[in-house]
Amino acid sequence: MLVALLAIPLAGCGSGEPQNANAPSGTWSVLVEEWKFPKRQYLGTPTDFVLKIRNTDTRDIPQLIVTIEGLRMQVKQVGAASEIRPIWLTQDVDYANVTPYNSALASSFNMGPLAAGDVQTYKVALTPLRRGNHEVGYKLAADLFGDAKIVDPDDAPAEDTRTVAIDPTPQFDKSFFDEN
Secondary structure (H helix, E strand, O other), X not given: OHHHHHHHHHOOOOOOOOOOOOOOOEEEEEEEEXXXXXXXXXXXXXXXXXXXXXXXXXXXXXXXXXXXEOOEEEOOOOOOOOOEEEOEEEEEEEOOOXXXXXXXXXXXXXXXXXXXXXXXXXXXXXXXXXXXXXXXXXXXXXXXXOOEEEEOOOOOEOEEEEEEEEEOOOOOOHHHHHHO
């Protein structure tokens, strides 16, 4: 009886198609026409991470995945429930006219398809939480599993990084003090 009860939860494990069985494969070319993310930011002041992407390929990209790297950091702390600490808090994702898809990956956003020749702007509101200099960047892919690649016009991976300084001094609207 005990063996039969233990077998029931395991019955669904490992059966069926792999998760990426119907995932796209191939390589698509894009041009990142604009990447805006201020190199100096202030604690607690939301700022936009903006990518304007043109599909320069002759084929539609079935799903464009934007991964923002550097949003979290790993720390060593004895007794911590998690060694991962946020540097930026994701507040809002503006998919413009694109229907958003959910992703279980905390820093990856499935922006949906991008037709050949089309341009789409993606905006993610991020709030800095940890002062200091941090490396942040993006990587583009055509699926969550890594088999479909996105490259730039030079046939290099479509990715970039920069150093962002987060200042602990909050930025104030000086006009508030002038009016009062």
